[in-house]
Every structure is written in structure tokens, then in C-alpha cells.
Amino acid sequence: MDETPASLDPGLVDRFVAIVGKHHALTAPQDIAPHIEEPRGLFGGLTSLVLKPGSTEEVSRILKLATETGTPIVPQGGNTGLVGGQMPDATGREVVLSLSRLNRIREIDLSSNTAVVEAGVVLQTLQEAADVNDRLFPLSLASQGSCQVGGNLSSNAGGIGALAYGTARDLCLGLEVVLPTGEVLDDLRKLKKDNTGYDLKNLFIGAEGTLGIITAAVLKLFPKPKGRELAWAGVGSPVAALALFGAANDRAGTALTAFELMERTPLDFVLKHIPGVQPPLAGEHPWHVMLEISSGRSAEDARSLMEEVLAEGFEAGHVADAVIAQNETQALALRHLREAMSEAQRPEGGSIKHDISVPVAAIPEFIQRAGEAVQEVLPGSRVVCFGHMGDGNLHYNVSQPVGMDRAEYLAHYRSMNDAVHAVVRELHGSFSAEHGIGRMKREELIATQPTVATDLMRRVKAAFDPAGIMNPGKVI
Template sequence: MTLDPQLISRFAAIVGERHALTAPEDIAPYVSEPRGLYGGVTPLVLRPANTEEVSRIMRLATETRTPIVPQGGNTGLVGGQMPDGSGTQVVVSLSRLNRIREIDLASNTATVEAGVVLQTLQEAAEEKGRLFPLALASQGSCEIGGNLSTNAGGIGALAYGTARDLCLGIEVVLPTGEVLDDLRKLKKDNTGYDLKDLFIGAEGTLGVITAAVVKLFPMPKGRELAWASVASPAKALELYQKATEIAGPSLTMFELMAQTPLDFVLRHMPETAYPLTEESPWHVLMEVSSARSAGDAREVMAILLSEAYEEGLISDATVAQNEGQRGKLLHLRESMSEAQKFEGGSIKHDISVPVVAIPEFLERAERAVQAVVPGARVACFGHMGDGNLHYNVSQPVGMDKAEYLRRYAAMNEAVYAIVQELGGSFSAEHGIGSLKREQLVATQPAVATELMRRIKAAFDPAGIMNPGKVI
């Protein structure tokens, strides 16, 4: 089954033939995703140039009950941006909506379209002496609309929050083609329901985000980045508590990494080197920022490392002395997902638990993983400061990949059971997409599922918005 050729022509007329892709070779990049779990099929990819064209697409889609799959930079990890295999769903790429409409230094905001690449916004803000703190490994290709649709987190969430926290206003095209223009810069606004928060994190199931007003911050005058070795997650937790006591809100990053994913990086990623002189089972990457001066950040980090060493919380540490060294340390952390691909099958978990429960989770999860697949290699890393860990498990050395991946459900069940017992979440920042729909319904209160379905029905009565995702 596929779309009627006449309907394809009607859609194509909205964006122009050049931006209505129908050839398989042109469509191919839009129907494959980073993890290779979902291979979608679509007869048509539309690349609108502005909000008006998106509105016309949605009006026609509702009129003809044509399912629409919004897509940004196509970096999602749970299949939320993928069409299914029916051949009836149209992909709408927002990449051409890529203007930075305004950077307002007085209000510390930027008004940007959905297709602006995250790194492009970061660099534009930096040119104006401002910081846009959302930072992800995929920032060179992910786009703001997708970041908001998935409520992206990343290494800056500890100090600045997630994408939702960084958004003041949005512009959204509803399934009916109506446009909600809520591009306001207000930090205080109690005029009824906060509608924008329904669309942030909804993964394109309620409407298409076309633009947003996001927060900017003064660029720190000083940033000190340190890589330290810790003996255990329990010591890392003590170090985190020490860091928050000494640095307070100046602590802008606190990442926890096991040795295993670091080994993968050193083995497979070019131009990488072990950052310390002694080996360690666990590592921490932490940053202190100062709005006052470089010297202030340097002093705070020096005090932190000195006290941590004296109290036995760390055994070794290095501090980046320049931007080049800083980049190398960040590259080690940011390459951990990519490096896992070279080690065979990987069963990934994007979980969060209360920060205080991280050591217990890691201890219990290790036992659970080994009970499911003896010899499996835990490649854990993540944002310890906000309780979010990427608890990824690589196949045992020598095991058949397909055989290992057949244990995906059993591994998930074992890990998620511990997460739930500790009051955590099985999806901290990657979203639900297609991958975690069943888990969502199985674990959240029935009334929550029913409320989500009511909201979905109210916004999308024709059921055309990213069907099969989230709920």
C-alpha cells in the first residue's frame, strides 16, 4: 500500500517539486537512523521552507487523513523520527527552516527556527558573548526542533536544565494546519495552561514545532575542566557532594564514566589518549564555571581537587590547560556511544535514578546483567549530576551478535525492574519513540496513560501525527 500519485502531487505542489523527494536514493537518508533498529518506508519526503508551507501540508494531511512524521536532524535513538513500513506515512523534514530570526542581548534570548543545527546556534550565541548551554554529542547535526520535541538533556543539564527549561516560547503548527504563535520572551506568564510544555517532549505526536524562543546566558569568563579517577561510584557520589558544597551553582558538569567505555574509545577512536598516569575503574569529568574571571574558576577547581585528594575521594586528576586539551577530554566522553559500535551488539538503557541511589543501582544492575548474559560488558557513562546514566551493555567477547540481541527484552526487564524499585525512569533524555511505548504503558499509572490519550485525541482527532510513537 502506498499513497495515491495524485495526492503526492498535491503535497509536492506545496513545497515545489525540487523539495518533494520521491526517488529512493533521495529518500534513503530520511528512513535510516543511527542505531539501525528501524528501517522505515515512505513514498514522499517534504522539505518545507517556512511555517506557512508546514501549515498547508498539515491542512491537506488532515483533510486526506495522511499520516505525517516530523523529522529534524534524524539523530534520535528511539525511532521517534522514523516512518513505519506501511508506505503510507509522509516524512516532513524541518531542515530548511534554519534561520536564526533574532538574538536579543537585552533579554538574553534567541528566536530560532526548528531546523537550526544546535552547534550553529551555540556558535552564533558565542559570537555575541552569550552561551546556549544545551550540549550533546550529536550537536553538529541535531536540530532545535528535534531537541525540543524530545526534551533533550546532555552534559549541561546539571546547571542549566533540559531543553524544556531553556525554552520560553514556541511556534507550532497543529495537525489541522492552525498555527499557535507563542514566541514570547516572558519568564513570568501565568495566563492559563502552559501550552508550550505539551509540545516539548511530545515527539511530534501533537503538532510540528516550527520555531522557538530559547534562553541565552552570559558567556562564562572562566571554565576549568578536570578529569579525575575515582575508586567506585560511591566515591564519585562523595566527590559530587563535595563539588556542590565548594562550587555551588558554578558546578556546570559532572559526568561519571566506567573504564570499559573508555577502553572502547581508546581502542577504536583515532587521536585519543588515556588522560591520566594511573588506571582506574571509574572516572569523573567535571567543570567549574565563573561569571567573574578565569582566576576565580581556577581557584575553585584547585580547592575542590585538593580537598578531594586529601579526603581520598580521588587518586589522580588532570586539568585542561587550554582549549585544545579541553576538547580532547570532552572528545573522550562524547565518543563513548560511537566507540561501542565496534564492540558488537549493544543493549542500551537511558535511565535516571535519584543521585543518591546511583551506587546502589550500579551494584545491583551489574549482578542482574550477568545473570541474564554471563560475560556481558557494562559500558556505563552519563550525567551523574542529574542522575542520568547511559547504562549500555555490550555483548561478551566472541558471542554471536544476533544471539546476544535476542536477550534484549530480558536485559531490559532486569535493568528496568531495579530502576523502578529505586524510583527512577527508564527514559531520562532519549524519549519514548517506537522503542519504549510498551514499557511506558506497562510502568506508568493507568490514569496517566488515559490522560495522555485524551490529550492526543484532543490535539490530533484524525490520528495523523507521528502514529505509533509515544502513546
């Protein structure tokens, strides 16, 4: 980036640095660089200061000073967000506040099946801590080795496990939040039933740091399944996949813990670009499904349910071929095929991405109509469709035509988004299912949601953040 960030007043910088200590305040360009670069390279920014507080009290002091001085603050977790919500703007006036040092698991309570964790805990660390205690934390994302719990909550992350366990919002019982004024809302309660007034925590979940900073949370844990079976099936169409989902849902019920739909194209990209992977099935199929069944009773029960679901699928003609993982190594290999699909797109050039949701029953219609809309915008574009069919969420990405210039292709970003999202709206869906709004989708949110909804959001923002310091230019 050619721009030079505007300099914050040196006296003000010294006051911020004094709160966290000079070893936890980044000012050198090489130290700041990882905090102003995001995964897609779409939303660069500038800053002259990154703060890494080590306690809720330090976060409180930072925000109090920021409000007093009108200094914009950009909260940042693992920096894995895909819509620019964690990026500062180009002015250089915004201070990045990294939560990475707030990384303690304060408590695991096996009686209440809860964990109290700080915002900087890496998702995989929490998963492993739950596993050691014979429990399951079911939020599962491709970025789980680096994304952090605070960011998961601030973006209301979804992922593969949302079918059975819900999104991050559903997994949270209580929060500790620092308000822009420096006040601390301590609502770290483990209650499943609590009707004492407004549900304040749900204002902060999914707000992307625009109302306050989540510093800790009470999260739900679940008994570890006694048996878990993973299968991969080849199907002829989204209609066949929908029929298989219906059968699996009817037979397995809440034991159906994942149902992923994938077009052949993203699988081809994985087999082409990701080292060490193998085709999941012997033949070629236009569509693929990865499904998981978990049983709280036994491994035999999970295997029996999976075999019944697949047998019914074969008999009805919905499944052309299938394989059940015979051990954890095979299961991990199949999961890797699905999780690597985003990464495998990069070598294919420019990609225009859509994180949409529609009613599950409307998925086949969406795929057909969106495919037609894509070709109208730019013939030869390659649809790369995969995602969480069980909860209606698809990552409907579109790779550039073979041989086209990347910059020329990405110039169609807005028109491609408009075409795909028009189909989504007609099917009463959402153009932001699990990645959030951030900078990328802010204008579209304001342009397409009811005026009264935008007005209410602005009133909430003004009430919580009258000085306008919290993650400005994001969401609303």
C-alpha cells in the same frame, strides 16, 4: 529492506508536492534513503514521499491537507534520535516531513538574553551564533553538529549542561507550533513570568511530534562565563564519585556546570577504537569523573574553585589522580574522550542500551544492583556505564560477551531491558531520561505507568489530533 512501500495516491502526492515545490519533495529511492535510516539501524521504515517545507505557512498547508485526507505525517529533524521517534513505519503510507529548510535564526536579543530560532537550526550553529554575541547556549550533545533545535525540543534533550542549566524544556520560553488542523499557535514570547492559563508550550516539548510540529522557539541565552575549567579525575568507585560530587556541589554551587561519571570499560573502548586519543591519566582507575566549573567573575576564580574541589577530594581519599586542562586544546581532548564513548562501542559488537535516571544518591546502589541483574540475564556481558551523574542520568549500556554472535546477543534485548528497568523502578527512577519514548519504549511506557496517566495522555492526543495523523505509533 525487501518490502516495497505502498503507493500514495498520485493525485494526493501532487497536491503535497505543489505546496513545497518539486525541488523540495523527494520521491526517488536514493534521495529518500537517508530519511528512513537511523543511527542504530534498529528502526527502519518505508515512505514514498519526503517533504521539505521552507516556511511555517507551508507546514500549515501540509498538515491541513494531511488531516483532510487522513495521511499520517512523521516529523523529522536531524535524524539523530535513538528510539525511532523520527522513523516512518513499514507500510509506506506515512509521509516524512523534514524541518531542515526552516533553518533561520530570526533574532538574537541581547537585552532579554533570548534567541528566536526555527526548528531546523542545527544545535551547533546556534551555539556558535550565541558565542559570537558573547553569550552561551548551554545545551550540549554529542550529536550537536547535526541534531536540530526542533528535535531537541520535541525529545526534551538533556546532555552534559543539564546539571546547571536544565533540559531543553528549561531553556525554552516560547514556541511556534503548527497543529494537525493547520492552525498555528504563535506563542513566541520572551517572558520569564507568564501565568495566563495553561502552559501549552510544555505539552509540545517532549511530545515527539505526536501533538503538532514545532516550527520555531524562543530560547534562553546566558552570559558567557569569564572562566571555565575542565578536570578529569580517577576515582575508586561510584561511592567515591558521589562523595566528590557532593563536595564539588557544596563548594562550587551553580558554578559546577558538568559532572560526568564513566566506568573504565567505555574509556578502554575509546582508547582502543578512536584514532588520535590519549589516556587522560598516567595510571589505571576503575572509575573516572569529568567535571567542569564555570565562573562569571574570572578565569582565576574558576581555576581556584577547581583546585579547591580536587584538593578536598585528594585529602578525603575520594580522588586517586586528577588533571586540569591547561588550555582549550586539552579541554577539547578530554571532552572528546567522553563524547566518543557511544561511537566506540560499535566495534565491540551488539549493544543493549538503557537511558535511565535515578535519584543522584541512589546511583551507587543502582550500578551495583543493575550489574548483578545483567549477569543473571547473560553471564559475560560487559557493562558500559557512563553519563551525567550530576543530574542522575546514566547511559547504562551492555555490550555482548566477547566472541558471541551479535544476533544471538540482541535476542536478549527485552530480557536485559526488563532486568535493568526493574532496578530503576525499585529506586523510583525513569527508564527514559533524555532520549524519549519513540517506538522503542512505547509498550513499556503503557505497561508500567499508572493507568490514569496513560488515559490522560490519550485524551490529550485525541483533543489535539482527532484524525490521528501525527507521528502515529510513537509515545502513546
